[in-house]
Structure formats: C-alpha cells, structure tokens
Amino acid sequence: MKRVVVTGRGSLTALGMDCATFDQRLMSGACGIGPISRFDPSALQIQIAAQIPGYQEADWFDEGQLSQLDRFAQYGMLAARQAIADARLPLQDEAIARRTAVLIGTGCGGQETQEQGYHRLYVQGAKRFHPFTVPKLIHSAVASQISIAHKVTGPVFTTSSACSSAGHAIGMSLLMLRAGMVDMAITGGTEACITFATVRAWEGLRVMARSVCRPFCKQRDGMVLGEGAAVLVLETLESAQARGVPILAELVGFGMSSDAHNLVQAHVDGPVAAMRAALADAGLLPEQIDYINAHGTGTTLNDQVETQAIQTVFAEHARTVAVSSTKSMHGHTLGAASAVESMACLAALQQQKVPPTIHFLDPDPHCALNIVQNQAQSMAIGAVMNNSFAFGGLNTSLIFKSPPS
Amino acid sequence: MSENIQETVFDIFAKYATLKREEFTLETSLLAAGMDSLDAVEILFALEDRFDITIPNPSSVTEATFGDVVQLVTSLVAAKESESTP
Structure with missing residues (x-):
C-alpha cells in the first residue's frame, strides 16, 4: 500500500490569511473570535463569530470572477492557491494534472448567495x-473552481457531511492515493457560514456561546461559528521523493463511522469506532498518540461525550495524552473544521508543541482529560489525532505522523 | 420613458465588452465587442433588472447587434408602459 504524505498547505481563517500567521497566532493562544462585523447583528441574540479579519473579496478577485464565486468558494480557492504554491505542484504538466484530485468538503455551500437571492425574491x-x-x-462549485483555475483534470468532487465534511474529503483523498487512482490530491474544506440567517438558525439550537468558546472547561457555554478554509496537498511518498519537495507530515490513519443514533445528540459509540478505526489503519497503539486535536465544540454534551469516547479508546493513556480544542481560537468552521484543525496538527508536529485551549477557567470533572490550557505546551510529538464528529452522527478521525526520516 | 435607453444599454454593455465604449455603434455585434454567451446571459439579466422587463429566450444573443438589443428593449419598455397606462 502506498504511503501518503503532506507536501503543501494553505489556510485562511480568523487567525490569519496564511499558514505562517495561523501557526504563530495558534501557538501564542490568540483569539480570533469577536463581534460580528460583516453585517449588523444587533437583532441577533448571538453577536460573536470567528471572522477572517479584514477580508475584502475585491482585494482577491475581479468583478467577473465574483459573479461566479460565492464566499465559500473564494476561501477555498485562496487556500488551494497557497497549498499548490507551497507544494510546488507541477500542474502545467497535463499528465500530472490528470493524476491529481480535488476533494473539498463543505457543510453549507453557497449560503450567502442563497440568502441574498431569497432576500431579493x-x-x-x-x-x-x-x-x-x-x-x-x-x-461542488468550490471543487470545480479550483479544478478550472489550476487545470486539474483528475477526480474532482465535494464531500458534504456537516462538521466532518473536510475529514471525509481528506480521508477519501488518502484512500484514492493509496489505491493508486491518483498521485496527488488537493484536499480540505471551506465554509462561509457567518450570515444573518445562519446565525439566527444556529441560535435556535441553543448551543451557542455568548462571549467566548472554552471547550472542556466547567464554565463553557457553547460553540462559536467560524469561517474559512484550509487545503492540504497530499501525495504518495514516492511522488514527493521523486519531486524532491519538503515533506511536512505523513497521513497514516483514517477512520470513519456513523452513530446511527440521532441527528443532533452525540453518542459515544460512533466516535469510539472512528478513533479505533483510525488507529488500526495507522497500525498504532493508543499509547503512541501524543496529541489529540479534539472535536471539542464547547457544548455541554459534545465535550462530555467526546471525553467518554477518548477514555474508552485510550484507557489509562486518556489521563496523559495531551488534548486541546483549537476551536477556542478559530471558532467552529463546520465543514472546514477537520482541514483547519489538520493545520493545527501539522503545526504541532513541526514545532513539537501542543496548541492550547484558550479561555480555560476551571476543569470540568465530566471532562477529566489532560487538557492543554491557555498556553501552548512544548513536548515530544510523534503522532497526532484529529477528530471531527458531525451532526447526524457522522464521525471522522485522522492521524498524522512526523515526516518519515 | 424619458431616459435614453440606448445610453443605458451601452452602459451595461461597457461592463462586459473588450471594445471601448466610444467605439460602440448600433451595428456592432456582441461577439465583435468581445462578449461571449455567458456575458450575454448576465447582460440579459442586467437589462431585465434595470428596465423591469422580461426578455424572451433569444436564439443567438452573441450574433445580435447593439442596435437589435436597443430596439428590443425599447419595444419591451413601450409595451410595458402601454399596459400600465390606465
């Protein structure tokens, strides 16, 4: 079976317009959550979100392009552009472009276009x-637009599974690379869900935090919506070695499962199955995972159920494995979450440092894990797990390792 | 309608044409002005929106001349105004 590595990355989040800024702000425990400024939120109960600071679409695209690009596709395009440049993908070679995939996850798609259209109508x-x-x-517009912009002619499609969308996209890319269907994949997720109606709809679920997001903490009061995109370039180890490009990490494990339980209520069994499947796929024991980037939304139920799932899978090691939820900094980017959090995992491997859960006050006895609180923690990190557990009980778990020496 | 329909139509064309606005004539075809069928779809939308008219699906928009479009819009606007006259 072919080994698969990460050779490029790009991101656009509330923590910054590129990966260098993301890494720096992530490890310094910066908060990308603040008052909503994109529209007047005064009629809403929830008036905070994690928006990309200073993003103006006209800075990046001309009027003609914008007539065909919803905001979610703009973010995906920009993150893909960064990742492709980072990996120095030779897509001008038609044979390579034919053996390259574009798989991008999104939960909401063109929400802004829909909303503005209905408002007019x-x-x-x-x-x-x-x-x-x-x-x-x-x-699928985002996958098509990336394919068109970079002349990628291999398999191109979008995955949509709410908050696991990007996890499924990255996982499917891994499987296609291993199977020899493609040699390279441009994969990740994008979401542009901070619109008046979306925030109002989320309010209805009564799971939204009012001021900050503090997952796994006793005083947590919910999640905060975030927007953005993150894209990885994955390729087979042999392709990366033949091209002589730097390898950022190896993607060694992928597990997925469904709770088959409830559209909104989290369940322990599904996450357990996804994490176990990822470990088995990677050929790793639970003890070999040094850091878990948790789904950690900050809702009462998710964090409690995720804790139980981690305790079930990791047994004694659940007390020692470092856990954090970086959603406290970049918000919950829904369909992009697994991709954005993969960026956090890559930063952790590269810097040998665990990014923190910020705004952490007191531990919750129902979330008895080794939560890295408020400040990044330096430690030896060989393997990291990235969890996403979506509405509808759709779960993904990815495992990255340091680059093969 | 008091506004100059031709001027307004030309303003809309100018957003999509590669040809300069001052080189527009009534004989110029959309194709010759550098517009493709996708541009034409957007132009039809912009004209409908601007004049509050409905333009029937044309057989070939790009081969039409600016004069054809001005004439079509003028007749649709006139038809709309006569309908709304008490």
Whole structure:
C-alpha cells in the first residue's frame, strides 16, 4: 500500500490569511473570535463569530470572477492557491494534472448567495435571480473552481457531511492515493457560514456561546461559528521523493463511522469506532498518540461525550495524552473544521508543541482529560489525532505522523 | 420613458465588452465587442433588472447587434408602459 504524505498547505481563517500567521497566532493562544462585523447583528441574540479579519473579496478577485464565486468558494480557492504554491505542484504538466484530485468538503455551500437571492425574491419582490445563482451556490462549485483555475483534470468532487465534511474529503483523498487512482490530491474544506440567517438558525439550537468558546472547561457555554478554509496537498511518498519537495507530515490513519443514533445528540459509540478505526489503519497503539486535536465544540454534551469516547479508546493513556480544542481560537468552521484543525496538527508536529485551549477557567470533572490550557505546551510529538464528529452522527478521525526520516 | 435607453444599454454593455465604449455603434455585434454567451446571459439579466422587463429566450444573443438589443428593449419598455397606462 502506498504511503501518503503532506507536501503543501494553505489556510485562511480568523487567525490569519496564511499558514505562517495561523501557526504563530495558534501557538501564542490568540483569539480570533469577536463581534460580528460583516453585517449588523444587533437583532441577533448571538453577536460573536470567528471572522477572517479584514477580508475584502475585491482585494482577491475581479468583478467577473465574483459573479461566479460565492464566499465559500473564494476561501477555498485562496487556500488551494497557497497549498499548490507551497507544494510546488507541477500542474502545467497535463499528465500530472490528470493524476491529481480535488476533494473539498463543505457543510453549507453557497449560503450567502442563497440568502441574498431569497432576500431579493421574497423581501424586495425581485422577479428574477442572477443567472449564475445556481452554479454559484452548489456545494461542488468550490471543487470545480479550483479544478478550472489550476487545470486539474483528475477526480474532482465535494464531500458534504456537516462538521466532518473536510475529514471525509481528506480521508477519501488518502484512500484514492493509496489505491493508486491518483498521485496527488488537493484536499480540505471551506465554509462561509457567518450570515444573518445562519446565525439566527444556529441560535435556535441553543448551543451557542455568548462571549467566548472554552471547550472542556466547567464554565463553557457553547460553540462559536467560524469561517474559512484550509487545503492540504497530499501525495504518495514516492511522488514527493521523486519531486524532491519538503515533506511536512505523513497521513497514516483514517477512520470513519456513523452513530446511527440521532441527528443532533452525540453518542459515544460512533466516535469510539472512528478513533479505533483510525488507529488500526495507522497500525498504532493508543499509547503512541501524543496529541489529540479534539472535536471539542464547547457544548455541554459534545465535550462530555467526546471525553467518554477518548477514555474508552485510550484507557489509562486518556489521563496523559495531551488534548486541546483549537476551536477556542478559530471558532467552529463546520465543514472546514477537520482541514483547519489538520493545520493545527501539522503545526504541532513541526514545532513539537501542543496548541492550547484558550479561555480555560476551571476543569470540568465530566471532562477529566489532560487538557492543554491557555498556553501552548512544548513536548515530544510523534503522532497526532484529529477528530471531527458531525451532526447526524457522522464521525471522522485522522492521524498524522512526523515526516518519515 | 424619458431616459435614453440606448445610453443605458451601452452602459451595461461597457461592463462586459473588450471594445471601448466610444467605439460602440448600433451595428456592432456582441461577439465583435468581445462578449461571449455567458456575458450575454448576465447582460440579459442586467437589462431585465434595470428596465423591469422580461426578455424572451433569444436564439443567438452573441450574433445580435447593439442596435437589435436597443430596439428590443425599447419595444419591451413601450409595451410595458402601454399596459400600465390606465
């Protein structure tokens, strides 16, 4: 079976417009969550989110491009552009472009386009939609746009499984690379869900934090929506070695499962199965995982159930394995979460440092894990696990290791 | 309608044409002005939105001349105004 490595990365999140800024702010425990500024949130109960600071679409795309690019696709395009440049992918070679995949996860797709269209239609009485409304809002638009921009002609599609969308995209890329279907994959996730209606809809679930996000902490009061995109370039080890490009990490394990239980209520069994499957796939024992980037949304139930799942899988090691939820800094980016948090895992491997859960006050006895609190912690890190557990009980778990020597 | 329909139509064309605005004539075709069928779809939308008219699906938009479009819009606007006259 072919080994698969990471040779490029790109990101655009509340922690910054590129990976260097993301890493720096992540490890310094910076908070990307703040008052919503994209629209007037005064009529909302929840008025905070993790927005990309200073993002102006006109800075990156011309008017013609924007008529066909919803915000979620813009973010995906920009993160992909960074990752492709980072990996120095030779996509001008048609044979290589044919053996390259683009798999991008998104939970909401073109939410802003949909919302603005409906506002015009139902509120303003407009008689017609912009002609590109449909191609712009479809979930697969981002994968297509990346494929078109970089002339990638291999398998191209979008995965959508709520908060595990990017986990499934990265996992499917891994499987396709191992199977020899492709040699390279541009994969990750994107989400642009900070719109008036989306925030209002999330309010209805009564799981939203009012001021900050502090997962696994006794005083936690919910999650905070985040936006952005992160994209990895994955390729077979032999391809990376033949090209002589730097290897950032090895993707060694992927597990997925379904709770088959409830659309919103988390369950222990599914996450346990996903983590165990990832460990088995990687050929690792639980003791060999040094850091878990938890799903850790900050809701009462998720963090409690995830703790139980980690305790079940890791047994005694559950007391020692370092755990953090970086959602406390970049928010919950939904369909992009697994990709954004893969960036945090890569930073952890590269810097041999665990990014913190910020705003942490007191430990919750129901979340008795070794939570890295408020400050990054230096330690030897050989293997890291990245969990995503989505609404609908759809779970993914990825395991990255330091690059093969 | 008091506004100059031709001027407004040309303003909309100018957003998509590669040809300069001052080189537009009524004989210029959309194709010759550098517009493709996707541009045409956006232009039709912009015209409908601007004049509050509905343009029937054309057979070939890009081969139409600017004059054809101005004439079509003028007739649709006139038809709309006569309908709304009490």
